[in-house]
Amino acid sequence: MTEMLFASQILLWVAVIALGVLVAALARQVGVLHERIAPAGALTLHQKVSVGDAVPAMQLATIDGRNVRVGGRREGRSQLVFFVAPDCPVCKSLLPVLKSVASAESQWLDTVLASDGDELAQHHMVAAFGLEAFPFVLSESLGRGLGVSKLPYGVLIDEAGRIASLGLINSREHLESLFEAKERGVASIQDYLTRRDREA
Structure with missing residues (x-):
């Protein structure tokens, strides 16, 4: 009985460590993705005017x-x-x-x-x-x-x-x-x- 309890404790700790490693890897990937995603600006559509064009009064x-x-x-x-x-x-x-x-x-x-x-x-x-x-x-x-x-x-x-x-x-x-x-x-x-x- 004691041996089974000891084995289950070991398996539990192995699972906790594996889960911790997976969470750390996931957090790293989220950070990489966040760096790659650029801040969104106003969407410029296909229009007949452009930046730099004069707007007459x-x-x-x-x-x-x-x-x-x-x-x-x-x-x-x-x-x-x-x-x-x-x-x-x-x-x-x-x-x-x-x-x-x-x-x-x-x-x-x-x-x-x-x-x-x-x-x-x-x-x-x-x-x-x-x-x-x-x-x-x-x-x-x-x-x-x-x-x-x-x-x-x-x-x-x-x-x-x-x-x-x-x-x-x-x-x-x-x-x-x-x-x-x-x-x-x-x-x-x-x-x-x-x-x-x-x-x-």
Whole structure:
């Protein structure tokens, strides 16, 4: 009986050690995989505009009767044009994020919301999400001119009136990647990572 108990204890310790080795190996593989997975940036779709293209200044009316200038040279300030729609669930989930980011980056960034369609629905969305501080324009031509095909979509225009970065926005990470791409002087975070891998 004692011999069987001793043998079972040995087998148990062998199993525990083997399990520990397997967990360590798995943890190492997860670490390797994490290093290989690049941070996701805003997805740039096939569009007719590119980073570096000039955005001519446009005077547009907002839904509350004000005027806002989109594009063109802006002294010391960049401009984010964020395209949304009342019937877009992802857009609605990102509006609190947009408000937070716009507030945090307000020293250098002006944010404009853009859409098209039913003006009454846009007013309801503005009221529901507390977006009164943002200029909100309804302009199908603005969306077409900036190559917007899916929502939510962001276009960051730099101080010189040129597109600094753009892409489909599905998360806070995507939104912040527009700023990161501008800071690094690249078309997108994916472009930066591709260049870095080539140089490595």
